[in-house]
Amino acid sequence: MKNNQKPPFRPKAQAGNKSPVGRNYRPEKPQFCPDPARDAAAKLIIKIFDEGKTLDDAMNSERSFADLKGRDRAFAAAIAKDTIRYFGQIEILINHYLQKPLHQAANYMRALLRTAVAQHLGSIAPTHAIIDRAVSLAKTNKSTYSMAGLANAILRKIITGTDNPELSDIDLIPLAWRNRYIGAYGHEAVAKLAMCLKTQAPVDFTIKAGISDEDKQKILDEFGGELIAPHSMRVKSLPEQFTELSAWQDGLLWVQDVAASIPAKLINAKVGENVLDMCAAPGGKTMQLAADGANITAYDLSDDRLKLVAQNLARTNLKAKLKSGDAKILVEDAKFDAILLDAPCSATGTLRRNMETLWIKNPFDLPKLIEIQCELIRTAAAALKPGGRLVYAVCSLEPEEGDLAVASALEAGLKPDPITPDEVLNLDGVISPNGAARIMPYMLSDKGGLDGFFIARFVKP
The missing domain is CATH 3.40.50.150 (Vaccinia Virus protein VP39)
Incomplete structure (x- = not known):
């Protein structure tokens, strides 16, 4: 630097103010989201477990989920459902590695961890993607920026599984309800109840009474279902745009377990x-x-x-x-x-x-x-x-x-x-x-x- 040149301007920190750069730095909320589907899934989980909403109510009220389309929407829903399905086991795994509970206000970080572990337990995403996307979402959120390293460490430990606690199917039922059902129906029945939670429930339709056997067979063929009772048809999942199928349009059946x-x-x-x-x-x-x-x-x-x-x-x-x-x-x-x-x-x-x-x-x-x-x-x-x-x-x-x-x-x-x-x-x-x-x-x-x-x-x- 020449003697007649002044050094670049650097404002002095005011007394009592922290430097704008350093370990306490918090980025402003970015204009983009690195993974909208996983972000929406985390926000659905906040509405369910922090606000007590049902999954349907959460899906209807969460804007980030409503904005999703196609595969992203289906993926977010799948993550949320698996988080609910495995919630008891998820909490056991996360709490095992946390040295102290997360702050009560850290609901987004809790939701990121919960949904990430759910993707692992449900085998619905590759390991590297689960960790990478959870950490990326943490880094791009002002409230969780400082906890991105914690998320990375906990998820790596859980996914490698070298020191994971033993999990049981019965952990899928909350303790308060589990104890009630053991007292009323016994351990074997409660174990069977827990097993019910591990698979997606099929969808049943009631077929209108009075239609011919020929028409009933047409309905089974159209929906790809099977009769499990004289007027009840079961399908593994709802056919796409089922409300446009002729049997539905003609009012010959309705959804009913x-x-x-x-x-x-x-x-x-x-x-x-x-x-x-x-x-x-x-x-x-x-x-x-x-x-x-x-x-x-x-x-x-x-x-x-x-x-x-x-x-x-x-x-x-x-x-x-x-x-x-x-x-x-x-x-x-x-x-x-x-x-x-x-x-x-x-x-x-x-x-x-x-x-x-x-x-x-x-x-x-x-x-x-x-x-x-x-x-x-x-x-x-x-x-x-x-x-x-x-x-x-x-x-x-x-x-x-x-x-x-x-x-x-x-x-x-x-x-x-x-x-x-x-x-x-x-x-x-x-x-x-x-x-x-x-x-x-x-x-x-x-x-x-x-x-x-x-x-x-x-x-x-």
Whole structure:
């Protein structure tokens, strides 16, 4: 440098201010994302495990997921589903290598780690890509920039597996629920429940009653499905654009798990009978009953939910009277020949399809649900004609949501009408001594399992 030249200008750091460059530097949020699919998957997991949303609600509300298209959208959904599926094991692995828990506000870093480990456990991405993309996302996010090295170290240890703790399938069920089910059903049953979570649940359709065998075969060919009950078809996954297939357009079928179709069949609705579907939305059971030729009243507390019933009835060209409001109005106008009460419940029986259920729900919320169920049973009993039939059902694994409901039905003056094995797919061990049915998700496992249900039938003297 020549003597008459001044050195380049370097501003002096102000007292109390940190240098703009150094180990405490945090980059501004970049204008790009190195991996939008993995970023969206992490944000879905934040909504589920930090905010308590269901996967469907998270997908509907997360902008970064909604902006994805095609393969990226499918990949983000697959990552999120595997994160939920393996969540219990993921937490064991991550916590094993963390020297201290991550700060409560570090939700994006937690989600990056969780989704990365899920990709490893689910074998849905190459090892190098899992680590590289998680670290890249950490580096390009202002809140996680300083933790990119931590993410790299933990993921490398987990993926190499040299010091991983031993994992068990039973870890896939949260401890609070696991202990309940061991007490109610035993270790072997809980082990089978855990196995249900390891594979994707198939999709079932109910085929409209009254169509010919030839038309039924056309539906099976069009959807690539198989019959697992006289009016239930199962496919491994939904066909692309299935709503454009002719059988769907003609209203010949609707999505409904085969176990969910059993309660309506147990009504044995006859042509001309007045039948009430007491909690009707989204309408699968209403359509079953209407296809049998009965006069159906579809009741639901919510007008918005009844709109779903109306849409489904219109597509299938079936009819029912729709009514909403306080359930007590049901006893004012008419006495029904039969009532189907698929009551609001914990929905723990749907854990194969809604794997987040056990992680975002709490067993201590059950008393509120049971109170509602018992009140609905009393209302249903009052709305029945003498000789009328009530079928009570919940897609629940919780013993209380069955036992206490049965007790309420008996207190209301109803008598048990035992269910027979042939009415529940001839499944082994389903019928209890009092004639009720307890369907477990691992039943029919050779064909992909079932939704869990408790079902009881009564008659009014």
